Amino acid sequence: MKFIDLRSDTVTHPTEEMRKAMSEAEVGDDVYDEDPTIKKLEFLAADILGKEAALFVPSGTFGNQLALFTHCNKGDEVILGDDCHIVQHEAGASAVIAGVQLRTINSDHGILNPKEIESKIRKFEDIHYPKTGLIALENAHSNGRVIPLKNFKEIREIADNYNIPIHLDGARIFNAATALNVDPKKIAKYADSISFCLSKGLCAPIGSILVGNSEFIEKAKKKRKIMGGGLRQAGVLAAAGIISLEKMRFRLQEDHENAKYLADQLSRFDFIDIIENVEINMVFFKINKEFNKKDFILFLRKNGIKINPPDENIYRFVTHYWIKKEDIDKTIKFIEKFFNQ
Known part of the structure; x- marks a missing residue:
């Protein structure tokens, strides 16, 4: 059965064009810096976001955690929103890998108050205080909201005043740029490093990119090796990522x-x-009705539709390349059928 999969845009399969490019990719040992397809992808990614250099990594969580690991020293503090992906969905990796303390602040649907960020910065050396090593932002946010650039500009000014770098979890930065109708460089310019996913709405099967200045990326290469992310003939993956950046982000x-x-x-x-x-x-969305949630999920699956269970009674449906309008109409028809039976 061909499923309509609304669980996430992570479920996207590579296109036929991607599969062909992967099968024909020119490859080399990337740990030796000899994979030409990886080099092409990294150059392209850095250029699109207006940064000096880029690094291919296995996943979005890997990219975020590599950024923390590279920016920070053990025991540093990272200021970020209490509902961001690094806090909520990365399994406590910040403590395990970078050995940092996360200092969360209230998030207004992903928007962080610049004054509250400033109030949390450790402004002077004290034997009792950690050092503020990083501010982490997210756009588009994992709650589906797009953060206005005015908010980023205000946070950037504060970060510059205290000489603190900013990392942007830009897993869906191209969705944000599309929604804001801006060049992605206009979002990226407010951050010192950005990670973004090739394997969500951009349809590549594996991989994310971390971008920043040349010194940062050179340092991150060794940290990537420590994390086990030094891949060999990774050009077979990069070939799909190149199509993601050259074509898929525009749709x-x-x-x-x-x-x-x-x-x-x-x-x-x-x-x-x-x-x-x-x-x-x-x-x-929320369903304000008494019903058996397990039966609902099983009913839809039996009829060729995959959804996730709700998180605190909130359902999330995600559209992507493989979801067409007729798939939505079919989903609505079976939701109606379930609640009318």
Whole structure:
């Protein structure tokens, strides 16, 4: 059975063009810095985001944790939002890998208050204090919201005043750039390092990229090796990533429009509330009705639709390259059928 998979944009399969490029990729040992396809991907990624250099890594979590590991010393403190991906969905890796302390602040749907960030900065040396080593931001946020650039500009000014670097978890930076209708460089310029995923809405099967200045990336290469991320003939993966950057990032508006269509169709049910503005390819909603959640998920799966269980009664449906309008119509039809049976 071909499933309609709404669980995440991580479920995307590579396109036929990607598979062909992977099979024909010119490769070499990347740990020896000899893989030409990896080099092409890294140069392309750095250029698109206006940075000096880039590094291919296995995953988004790997990219974020490598950034923390590279920017910070053991015992440093990282200021970030309490609902960001690094805090919520990376299994405590910051403590294990970088050995840093996370100092969280309240997040307003992903927007951080610059004054609150400034209030948390360790402003002088004290035997009792850790050093503020990094500020971490996220755009697009994992709650599906896009952060206004004005907010980033204000945070950048504070970071510069205290000489603190900024890392951006830009897993979906191209979704954010699409929603804001800006060149991705305009988002990236506020951060010293950015990680982004090739394997979500961009359809590559594996991989993320970490970008920054040349000195930072050179330092990160050794840290990547320590983390076990020194890959060999990785050009077979980079070939798909090149197509992601040259082609797939330019079609994300279609996913956003499908998400808005999905939200509109869901909101037709008087027992469903859309709880976040639909700004990228994610729809968050609550079902205000008594029903068996396991039966609901199994019913949809039996009819060729995969969804995740709710998180604190909130469902998330995600559109992507392999979700078309007719798939949304089929999903709505079976949701209606379940609640009318």
